[in-house]
Amino acid sequence: MPTVRDWEALDRIKRASVGQLLIKGARLMQERFLARINRQGPKVTLRRAHTSLLPHIDQHGTRLTELARRLGITKQAAGQLVSDLESMALLERVDDPRDGRAKLVRFTKRGLESIHDGLSVLRQIESELEAVLGKTKMRQLHEALLVVVDELSRPEP
Amino acid sequence: MPTVRDWEALDRIKRASVGQLLIKGARLMQERFLARINRQGPKVTLRRAHTSLLPHIDQHGTRLTELARRLGITKQAAGQLVSDLESMALLERVDDPRDGRAKLVRFTKRGLESIHDGLSVLRQIESELEAVLGKTKMRQLHEALLVVVDELSRPEP
DNA sequence: ACTAAATGGTCAAGGACGATTTACTAAACG
């Protein structure tokens, strides 16, 4: 039977939970990022799935299957995302010289410029965070997040 | 024209970006949480939208309209989530004695027990993080995230 | 070399989720 004491405990946990703060912070970060990107120009409309694809495009291009593998989705799903970004002229498919079946997905000139713009928006937001956190705590946050991502990336026990 | 130097810069930024680490960490956290919750019993299947609703249910019940407002969605959308959770016997709708039109959404006994279970899963994951981070860095992470959430919660400049 | 299996990719259909719009009932408020 739930008591008032139980509820106070729940409240304390909710406020104290690193996990919940992490999730909330990430959501806010993503919203702010997409809002600024899509505000500063009617060029294209990036969606969440696109932004999770883009970081996996390598300098010399990446195969669709490899992208799908890295994202943990089917190659059809990855193909759809690539097609979207292709129609925005951010990505292009070129034949892979080492395999006649394969194509390499890579940035267009414009896509690369857009990525640079995007990263500068990200840096801007991060510098706003650093302004309130301070340099030291920002560095600590960065280090801690590296460890967190590393730990959570390993398979479940 | 993109150069190799540009690419190296991009790579450095990607690895260094607090924003991207935050988003990735949150995604991994949520995945691990839902996986464990849904693994330790075939009782119910919680989805992401449900877990974002639950923390807003107050001790004495919360009105649907208020839930919708807090979540930033329409009351119909909130109503649907509540209906889902109701059919899992985690929530119930009761008449609000202070307003004949209104109903209060509140936890059932079972729902509250499940919440406790859920929070203990969360604490478990967090303790695993603390095991690799160390107590001090875990505390620093917590404090930094509080500031980050606070800063990102304020309206856009 | 020749065929069989594996691999890279595309097309089409559609499902799950998380919402929205529009329309409605019932109660409260003033």
Next chain:
DNA sequence: CGTTTAGTAAATCGTCCTTGACCATTTAGT
């Protein structure tokens, strides 16, 4: 009263992803 507020109902939508079928090419087995 008439207007506002709480909630429900039904249809639909956008996003993101899957399944299934298929073609072209490479790789392996014998």
